[in-house]
Amino acid sequence: MTSARPALSLDGVTVSRGRRTLVRDVSFSMGPGLVHALLGHNGAGKTTLFRAVSGLVPTRSGRIVTRGEPSVLFVGSRFPAELRVRDLMAYRGRLVFASRRDMARAREVTGIGAFEAARCGELSTGMAQRLALAVALLGGARVLLLDEPTTGLDPQAIDSLLDLLRTLRDDGCTVVLCSHDLAQLELVCDTVTCLRHGRLTVTGAVGDVAARVPRAGHVVRTSDDGAAYRALREARMDATLTSRGVRVAGPDPLEAVWTVVARHAVVHEITVDRALFDRIFDEFASSGTEVADERTLS
């Protein structure tokens, strides 16, 4: 997470509207070539922070430094329905003085070449998201802020968006994402920052933050969940029968698996009962409790 020169750094950023402080004294930084998650409850200040980074709202105090001009993509970006994708790209390219190289990179990375002849109004949600990303990349932006990019995407489109984000990261871009689609986010993020009521509660590498949240329990799906549940209860394990299988409390599912197998049930699947980012959210970003302490991991 540390680098000689961060791609994005915020130092004591406070944003106010009238007498209300929306974001208070937020500091974190990240190096190039990373995907970073910004987590927070509704109204925590994520979009406000994105607006501040992109210069759309002024900060009351603090300092924001980005490597080059950042590009921000808000959910559901709309383009003129009658305009063809290739004409929109050409027009936006001229606006931001995009070089041929930047144009080619934006096309290649996002895969919009496949539908460049289509009109914007004909695009599916996933295609429109790709186009919005291509537009964001046109000016050669190395820092991308994506607000709820998975909204309206089907699982296949989400997978392809995640692949795209990995490509951008490999290309040296820094991507900051905020989304409530937490189980998806954890598949691609390297670092994470949490906000609660406008204040930072934790920031750091996902592995470091993960070490601070409770371990997950497990769900064991078997050939006979009812029999498995009874066997686990007889063995005095903390088990609950659910529609996904038998939930077993505790971080080590092996004892439960042996108990089930000993009853001649076949174990089909073992999964965690709560995704890592959901647990990080519960601990550091849910609105339920007041800020207990503020922690920053280096």
Ligand SMILES: Nc1ncnc2c1ncn2[C@@H]1O[C@H](COP(=O)(O)OP(=O)(O)OP(=O)(O)O)[C@@H](O)[C@H]1O
């Ligand atoms: N233009 C505005 N004027 C005054 N208050 C605002 C304005 N925009 C947002 N707010 C307030 O700022 C706070 C933070 O809003 P923000 O949109 O940044 O939250 P968020 O974390 O992005 O939430 P969500 O997950 O719901 O999108 C909220 O209390 C909101 O009501």
